[in-house]
Amino acid sequence: MRPPILHCSTHRADPLEPDALDAIQIWAVRNAKHLVYHFLMAIVVENVRPWGGAPADILINGDQITGVVPAGTGSAAERIDGRGLLALPGLVNTHAHIDKSWWGMPWVPYGGEATTQGRIAHERAEREKYGIPSADATTGVLREFLRLGTTRVRTHVDVDLGVGLRGIEAVRDAAARLGGAVQVEIVAFPQDGVMRRPGVLELLDEAVAAGASHIGGLDPAAIDRDPLGQLDGLFRIAAERDCGIDIHLHDGGTLGRFEYELIAERTREYAREGRVNVSHGFALSGIPLDLVDELAEIGISWTTVAPVRSAPLPLDRIRENGLRIGLGTDGIRDLWSPYGDGDILGVANTFAQLHGLRRDDDLRYAVELATSRAAGFIGADAHDIVAGARADVVLLDAQNAQDALMRSPRRELVIAGGEVVVTGGEVLV
Ligand SMILES: [Zn+2]
Numbered sequence: 001m002r003p004p005i006l007h008c009s010t011h012r013a014d015p016l017e018p019d020a021l022d023a024i025q026i027w028a029v030r031n032a033k034h035l036v037y038h039f040l041m042a043i044v045v046e047n048v049r050p051w052g053g054a055p056a057d058i059l060i061n062g063d064q065i066t067g068v069v070p071a072g073t074g075s076a077a078e079r080i081d082g083r084g085l086l087a088l089p090g091l092v093n094t095h096a097h098i099d100k101s102w103w104g105m106p107w108v109p110y111g112g113e114a115t116t117q118g119r120i121a122h123e124r125a126e127r128e129k130y131g132i133p134s135a136d137a138t139t140g141v142l143r144e145f146l147r148l149g150t151t152r153v154r155t156h157v158d159v160d161l162g163v164g165l166r167g168i169e170a171v172r173d174a175a176a177r178l179g180g181a182v183q184v185e186i187v188a189f190p191q192d193g194v195m196r197r198p199g200v201l202e203l204l205d206e207a208v209a210a211g212a213s214h215i216g217g218l219d220p221a222a223i224d225r226d227p228l229g230q231l232d233g234l235f236r237i238a239a240e241r242d243c244g245i246d247i248h249l250h251d252g253g254t255l256g257r258f259e260y261e262l263i264a265e266r267t268r269e270y271a272r273e274g275r276v277n278v279s280h281g282f283a284l285s286g287i288p289l290d291l292v293d294e295l296a297e298i299g300i301s302w303t304t305v306a307p308v309r310s311a312p313l314p315l316d317r318i319r320e321n322g323l324r325i326g327l328g329t330d331g332i333r334d335l336w337s338p339y340g341d342g343d344i345l346g347v348a349n350t351f352a353q354l355h356g357l358r359r360d361d362d363l364r365y366a367v368e369l370a371t372s373r374a375a376g377f378i379g380a381d382a383h384d385i386v387a388g389a390r391a392d393v394v395l396l397d398a399q400n401a402q403d404a405l406m407r408s409p410r411r412e413l414v415i416a417g418g419e420v421v422v423t424g425g426e427v428l429v
Contacts, residue, residue, distance in 0.1 A: 044074040045393065045415070048082030050385040051364075052400025055084060060391040063418040067387050080420070082395060085412055086404060088367065089384050090151030090392025091344040092374035095279050095303040095328025096141075098155045098174070098184075099133040099167040103333045103342075104140035110338055116219065116250055120192055123335040124162060132335075133158070133167040138174035141332070141342065142182045147427045148343045149394035149411040152378040153182055154303075154328070156189035156216050156246070156279075159203050168207060178429050181416040183390070185378055187246045189216035194233060195224040201233045208241040213379070214277075217247035220262075221255055231262055235270040244275040246303075249283070256283025260291060267298050274299030277326075277377070285311035296323035301376065305330040306351035315355050319365070326377045327351060327370050344370045345408045352405065363402040391418040 045058040050068060057074030059067040067074070100123065102108045108130065112122025131137065145153060157167040168186060175184040188207030190200045194217060204215045215237055220230035238245050249259055260283060267276050278284070281302055284292065292314060295302075301324035304310075318325065327347045332340030345367075351357075352366040365373075375383035382389040395413040398404035414422035421429050 042076040043078040043080060043418070044076040045080045045082050045087070045395075046074065047071045047084055048087040048393075048395060049084065049400075050087045052086055052398075052402075056087075058082075058087065058385060058391075058393060060415070060418050063391055065385065065387055065389050065391045065393075068385055080413070082413075085395040086398045086400060087385055088149070088394045088396065088401060088404065089371040089389070090394055090414070090416060091149045091370050092326070092378055092383065093145060093150050093153045093155075093328050093342075093344050094326030094374055094377040095305060095330055096145075096153050096155040097157075097189075097331035097334065098138050098141045098145075098153065099157045099171050100127065100334045100336075101137060101141045101332055102130050102132070102335075103144060104137060105130060108333075108335070108338075112335070116223065119336045120223075124160075124192060126335055127163075130335075133163065133170040135170045135173035135177065138170050139177050142174055142178055142184075143427050143429070144342045146178070146182055146414060146416065146429070147411065147422055147425065148341075148345070149396075149414050149422075150342070150344055151182055151390075151392035151394075151414070151416040152185075152374075152380075152383070154185045154187060154214075154246070154326075154377055156187045156191075156248075157212075158191045159188045159200070159207050160190065160192040161197055161199055161203075162192075164203065165207055165210060168210065168212065172211075178421075179419075181419065181421045181429050183378065183417070185214070186212045187214040187216045188212040189248075190218060193218065193223045194220075195226040195229040201237065204234070205237050205241065208237065208243045212243070214244040214246045216279075217245065219248065219250055221259060222251055227259060227262055231266055235266045235272065238272055238275070239270040244277070245272065246277040246279060248279045249281045252282045253286065256281070257287045257291070260284070260287060260295065264291070264294055264298060264300065267300060277301045277303055279303045279328075280305075282310055285313050289314060289317050292317060292323065293321050296321040299324075301326065303328050303377070304351070306347055306354050308350065308354070310354065312355045324373070324376055325369055326374050343408055345405060349405055349408065360402055363405055367401040367405050392416050 043060045055071035059074050194200050217234050220227035224230045303326040332342050348366045348370040372384040393415040396404050396409050410425045
């Protein structure tokens with residue numbers, strides 16, 4: 001934000017017009033935080049290699065990157081020695097469940113029936129025993145994400161008749177405790193079903209009024225056994241509240257394809273182009289390519305945790321038609337599964353293996369999915385080491401992005417929103 005432009009000369013004798021002074025005062029009060037940053041928080045991260053390229057200095061002012069210049073040419077009040085390390089943009093987790101983890105607690109043995117419905121019932125029966133949801137546990141998850149270089153997260157947060165909106169409050173509380181270092185976008189997620197639980201649609205509506213940017217859904221056929229009812233209900237709220245939809249689909253084969261068709265129809269009908277995401281959506285690997293093209297055309301995106309036993313996507317077609325893909329951890333250490341360490345670079349590695357990626361530009365593409373290409377999932381115009389982007393930078397001891405993808409080395413330094421939040425693998429917030 002810039003101050004109002006004043007036209008005056010050094011020889012001017014007249015005082016500034018009262019209107020102009022008012023304008024300065026109003027601007028200064030509204031932008032006090034930015035002024036403080038402007039004068040006190042200019043930093044330069046010297047001698048790093050963005051994406052493994054030529055040595056450069058990254059200029060940061062407040063929470064923004066203001067420039068990337070050849071190494072040795074940048075200056076600012078505060079200097080950080082980048083030691084020639086690889087610099088990547090902050091990692092982006094586009095599909096997490098930070099409200100339901102037992103991360104940081106004593107080990108919890110896996111139990112319950114190993115089906116989607118079995119996991120839902122098991123979680124509802126057991127979560128209270130472990131104090132889930134809580135701001136403390138969620139803070140622990142976010143700190144671990146940060147330690148691993150993740151600075152932005154889209155998280156699904158359970159909203160159901162038992163927990164109401166308490167999970168959303170816990171997530172917001174946790175994000176605030178870290179001073180906004182991790183930017184958190186909330187999807188109100190009806191894990192326990194929608195149509196089969198009267199009252200949940202109203203809860204979703206309340207969640208959006210309370211600040212959720214998206215509403216979720218879950219297997220409208222398999223869980224609710226009412227695909228039209230659930231989808232119409234979700235799209236109606238999304239259109240009325242002008243929010244996005246991010247729906248979990250586990251169904252494969254013909255049923256999965258049918259659900260994709262229903263979602264595409266409603267995306268057009270309710271003018272939600274560019275605002276709908278399908279999570280997991282395993283059927284995408286087997287649906288006709290013209291339907292994949294249609295999804296891309298109306299801006300339906302797709303997020304995955306790249307599960308080891310899932311089928312690969314038609315990736316060449318997707319890179320051609322521009323369908324947006326995001327990578328996520330899904331839940332880590334929760335009542336659904338003991339797996340997951342929160343490292344998005346690890347998910348990118350699994351994604352690369354699943355799709356047989358080996359060439360340098362393909363491996364870099366996998367790292368871009370985990371960083372710069374995820375901008376659209378977190379409401380950012382740009383998320384990269386470029387002027388104008390939020391100052392989220394991760395330094396790693398690696399030759400280039402491809403090397404980092406193969407080894408997932410320690411995050412030596414993490415800057416989030418212009419502040420150093422991790423050094424030498426230790427979280428400072
Ligand atoms: Zn999920």
